[in-house]
Amino acid sequence: MSIIELNHISKYFGKQVALNNVSVSINEGEIFGVLGKNGAGKTTLIKIICTLLIPEKGEGSVLGYDLIREDKFIRSNVSLVAPTVDVGVDPTLTVKENLMFWAVVYGLSGKDAEKRVNETLQILNLYNVRDRWAMEISAGMRQKLGIGRAILVRHPLLLLDEPTVKLDLESKFTVREFIKEVRNRFGTTILLTTHYFDEAEELSDRIMIIDKGSIVALDTVANLKSKLSDTEKIVIKAKASKDKARLILNRFDSFSPEYANGKFIFKVPIFSFSMEKILKVFVDMDMEIEEATDIAPELEDIFFKLTGGR
Amino acid sequence: MKNIKIILMFMKLKLRAMLLYPTGLILDIVKEYVNVGIWLFVALFIEKSSVSVQQTLTNYVGYVFIGVIIFQNADKLIKQPFAAISKAFWEKRLEVYNTSPFGIWGLVVGEFIFAFIFNGLIQISIILALAHFVKLPGVSFKNISVFILFYLLFIVSIFGLSLISASTFFTLEVKKGREPVSWTVGTLVRLFSGVYYPVTLFPVWLRWIGKIFPHYYILNSSRYLIGAGSKINNFNIFIILLLFALFLLPLGIVVFNRSMAVAEKRSGMSTLV
Amino acid sequence: MRYLINQFRSIVAFAKREYIIWISYKVNILTWVLDVFINSTLFFMLSLLMGKHTNIQPYGNNYVSFVVLGLSAYYISYTNLGDPYDRVARIYWNGTMDLYLLSPLSLITPIIGIMYRSVLDDYPRVLLAFFFGVLFFGARFVFVQPLSIIVVIILLGIATFGIGMISASSFFLLNLKVGTEPVKFIFQDIIIALAAGYFYPITVLPYSLQILSSILPHTYALDALRRLMIPHGNLSVPALPLQKIFDISPIKLDIIVLLLMSVVFIYLGFFLYVLGVERARRNGTLTRWQ
Numbered sequence: 022m023s024i025i026e027l028n029h030i031s032k033y034f035g036k037q038v039a040l041n042n043v044s045v046s047i048n049e050g051e052i053f054g055v056l057g058k059n060g061a062g063k064t065t066l067i068k069i070i071c072t073l074l075i076p077e078k079g080e081g082s083v084l085g086y087d088l089i090r091e092d093k094f095i096r097s098n099v100s101l102v103a104p105t106v107d108v109g110v111d112p113t114l115t116v117k118e119n120l121m122f123w124a125v126v127y128g129l130s131g132k133d134a135e136k137r138v139n140e141t142l143q144i145l146n147l148y149n150v151r152d153r154w155a156m157e158i159s160a161g162m163r164q165k166l167g168i169g170r171a172i173l174v175r176h177p178l179l180l181l182d183e184p185t186v187k188l189d190l191e192s193k194f195t196v197r198e199f200i201k202e203v204r205n206r207f208g209t210t211i212l213l214t215t216h217y218f219d220e221a222e223e224l225s226d227r228i229m230i231i232d233k234g235s236i237v238a239l240d241t242v243a244n245l246k247s248k249l250s251d252t253e254k255i256v257i258k259a260k261a262s263k264d265k266a267r268l269i270l271n272r273f274d275s276f277s278p279e280y281a282n283g284k285f286i287f288k289v290p291i292f293s294f295s296m297e298k299i300l301k302v303f304v305d306m307d308m309e310i311e312e313a314t315d316i317a318p319e320l321e322d323i324f325f326k327l328t329g330g331r
Numbered sequence: 332m333k334n335i336k337i338i339l340m341f342m343k344l345k346l347r348a349m350l351l352y353p354t355g356l357i358l359d360i361v362k363e364y365v366n367v368g369i370w371l372f373v374a375l376f377i378e379k380s381s382v383s384v385q386q387t388l389t390n391y392v393g394y395v396f397i398g399v400i401i402f403q404n405a406d407k408l409i410k411q412p413f414a415a416i417s418k419a420f421w422e423k424r425l426e427v428y429n430t431s432p433f434g435i436w437g438l439v440v441g442e443f444i445f446a447f448i449f450n451g452l453i454q455i456s457i458i459l460a461l462a463h464f465v466k467l468p469g470v471s472f473k474n475i476s477v478f479i480l481f482y483l484l485f486i487v488s489i490f491g492l493s494l495i496s497a498s499t500f501f502t503l504e505v506k507k508g509r510e511p512v513s514w515t516v517g518t519l520v521r522l523f524s525g526v527y528y529p530v531t532l533f534p535v536w537l538r539w540i541g542k543i544f545p546h547y548y549i550l551n552s553s554r555y556l557i558g559a560g561s562k563i564n565n566f567n568i569f570i571i572l573l574l575f576a577l578f579l580l581p582l583g584i585v586v587f588n589r590s591m592a593v594a595e596k597r598s599g600m601s602t603l604v
Numbered sequence: 605m606r607y608l609i610n611q612f613r614s615i616v617a618f619a620k621r622e623y624i625i626w627i628s629y630k631v632n633i634l635t636w637v638l639d640v641f642i643n644s645t646l647f648f649m650l651s652l653l654m655g656k657h658t659n660i661q662p663y664g665n666n667y668v669s670f671v672v673l674g675l676s677a678y679y680i681s682y683t684n685l686g687d688p689y690d691r692v693a694r695i696y697w698n699g700t701m702d703l704y705l706l707s708p709l710s711l712i713t714p715i716i717g718i719m720y721r722s723v724l725d726d727y728p729r730v731l732l733a734f735f736f737g738v739l740f741f742g743a744r745f746v747f748v749q750p751l752s753i754i755v756v757i758i759l760l761g762i763a764t765f766g767i768g769m770i771s772a773s774s775f776f777l778l779n780l781k782v783g784t785e786p787v788k789f790i791f792q793d794i795i796i797a798l799a800a801g802y803f804y805p806i807t808v809l810p811y812s813l814q815i816l817s818s819i820l821p822h823t824y825a826l827d828a829l830r831r832l833m834i835p836h837g838n839l840s841v842p843a844l845p846l847q848k849i850f851d852i853s854p855i856k857l858d859i860i861v862l863l864l865m866s867v868v869f870i871y872l873g874f875f876l877y878v879l880g881v882e883r884a885r886r887n888g889t890l891t892r893w894q
Contacts, residue, residue, distance in 0.1 A: 121617075
């Protein structure tokens with residue numbers, strides 16, 4: 022079932038085109054990644070979906086509500102985490118007090134609020150620091166707190182705009198794992214914008230690549246890689262005499278082989294060729310293999326292929 | 332010479348910042364007029380409705396007018412260095428200025444001089460605009476010269492006080508909002524130094540409080556020199572204001588330098604921790 | 605009904621949060637009390653200067669009482685009129701505007717909730733002004749027609765809040781996000797400061813300023829409160845321009861005008877604010893998050 026349906030959405034700021042004829046459908050329970058450069062239109066898209074911005078053209082629905090006419094209902098059923106850490110986190114309140122405040126704002130009260138906040142703290146793994154001042158915990162924990170605020174009322178749609186930007190490596194890992202858990206535990210549909218290729222690849226069921234306001238690609242990561250890249254690399258590090266090296270290069274001539282600095286590089290058809298075939302030849306020729314690596318095409322390569330530049 | 336250039340540069344920066352928001356600048360000038368206007372109406376009301384004021388003070392409106400003009404100007408000047416340092420701190424410029432030996436001093440002196448000139452021009456315009464309304468008689472050139480001398484000595488004292496006020500940014504870690512030294516000086520001066528009413532209203536044993544501030548002497552001398560007050564001894568006032576200047580300026584410099592040394596030890600110049 | 609209960613509960617939650625923040629600034633509380641004391645002292649000294657034979661009819665003859673009521677109106681107005689714009693700005697600049705919009709809260713609830721800190725700051729100053737005035741400075745009060753007094757105070761609060769919301773609407777409507785906000789400045793810092801009669805009766809003003817004061821709710825509120833609460837206040841002699849035109853009791857006229865102003869300003873304030881938000885949604889200036 023579609024949670025978000027956008028049809029031919031366009032948004033302009035003066036002469037600048039922020040979104041151009043964007044149509045997309047996002048399914049229930051999906052983690053949908055949006056990848057794009059700065060100014061590509063990612064944040065504009067999120068703002069339109071949560072109705073903080075009105076498009077110039079197009080129509081759509083979110084959670085079954087019309088995007089333009091029923092915007093208030095959409096806003097009441099959508100949660101947002103903005104890119105800046107600490108938005109919505111009050112430094113003068115404790116971790117628990119912060120969530121209790123938002124629980125009331127979101128319409129929970131009394132014992133219900135207390136119960137939900139304690140549950141959320143447990144899920145966030147912040148229960149042990151609930152009585153500490155919000156500013157005393159790490160940035161990663163505060164970002165989790167921000168996401169925790171967003172899931173207090175278990176809205177069916179969660180919008181995350183660059184949720185791990187400005188976090189250190191450990192915090193990034195923690196937050197990414199948490200995002201996956203939110204979807205798995207509550208079935209929440211998550212729309213996530215990001216600059217990080219590894220994050221998009223790790224978290225997203227499908228990815229949309231957006232550039233200058235237009236969609237340039239929309240598919241699963243595997244399909245994107247197979248459609249847009251037809252080869253992958255196999256790199257084998259092995260000591261070889263000149264003769265043996267020449268033999269191997271001739272043997273696998275169809276794979277555009279190269280040999281330099283003790284490494285053999287072969288370009289083979291993606292997903293359809295097994296490295297073992299090449300390794301068997303090395304073994305049969307009594308060559309000592311030091312290392313063998315299979316390098317799949319990177320999402321980064323696909324992104325730059327589609328949007329140009331590097 | 333190099334330091335003078337630094338001071339001039341900070342003054343220029345301040346002017347440019349002000350001109351970036353011309354509407355804000357106009358509104359600030361209007362507010363000054365309004366603040367004086369409010370007190371003029373208070374004075375007018377008191378003069379009209381009180382027989383005793385009519386009998387004891389020949390021109391109460393003029394009396395208050397001079398008090399408000401001088402007090403307001405001095406109050407703004409005292410707060411200026413603190414405000415400049417606070418702004419620079421929160422905009423993360425302060426520690427950068429500190430990389431130059433005269434950086435923070437240039438900021439403080441430049442902003443003070445700029446405020447003195449800018450506020451001074453506004454106050455002069457208010458005096459010229461409202462002198463007729465408050466019935467200030469014409470003043471002689473001699474009196475104006477003496478007044479300027481006294482006023483400059485007064486400003487030197489105020490600068491000393493403003494440095495002491497600014498030092499609390501580092502020593503007491505007052506990073507924003509109300510600063511205790513300028514607040515205390517402003518409060519005591521307003522109440523006890525004859526800004527809005529003569530100090531003779533107080534019992535004798537309380538009158539000394541107002542006299543420990545230079546404001547008391549400049550107010551009395553200004554009222555006499557501009558023709559709205561009782562006779563004074565020019566020489567005595569000159570000596571007193573000179574002593575205040577000679578005491579407060581070096582004190583302010585020492586206190587401020589010490590506070591910067593404290594800040595450098597505590598890394599109190601930076602918002603990053 | 606449930607919606608209203610939720611809004612009320614949210615305002616209480618905001619109030620609790622703002623209280624915690626307010627109480628953490630302990631030095632501010634001290635200077636807050638001192639401020640009121642010092643202002644009261646200043647005007648007490650002026651009343652001493654005036655001596656016993658003062659005439660501030662139709663508002664009795666006690667200048668300290670006169671000023672205490674003026675200060676009270678000032679403190680209420682300072683929050684109700686001055687705060688909404690600042691609160692909208694605060695919500696915008698700290699990024700929580702988006703979060704409040706994506707919640708069941710009405711557009712106004714966060715503003716009212718966050719204003720609680722200013723309410724804590726300024727409303728008790730009214731009580732302090734009375735306390736210091738009566739205890740130390742010879743202010744005296746009577747309570748003629750207590751119901752009228754309460755109605756006047758409530759209407760003053762509502763009317764000034766309405767003007768405050770008009771001021772707040774300029775944040776989005778006119779996209780005035782930096783610098784001085786003109787509605788608040790012109791009303792609070794110029795017109796009201798000069799012509800509301802906090803520290804002097806408006807009859808002292810030139811006639812043109814008295815006409816200007818006729819558009820301020822403060823003028824009518826202070827007129828009514830001073831007649832009703834200062835000993836020997838006259839309930840029947842007209843003092844304001846409008847009172848000289850209409851042949852009804854000055855108190856009744858004050859209340860009618862305050863009521864009209866409350867309705868008009870509140871409606872206008874809310875209408876313009878909502879209009880501003882819708883405009884900002886269209887042109888992308890609603891939130892700081894880009």
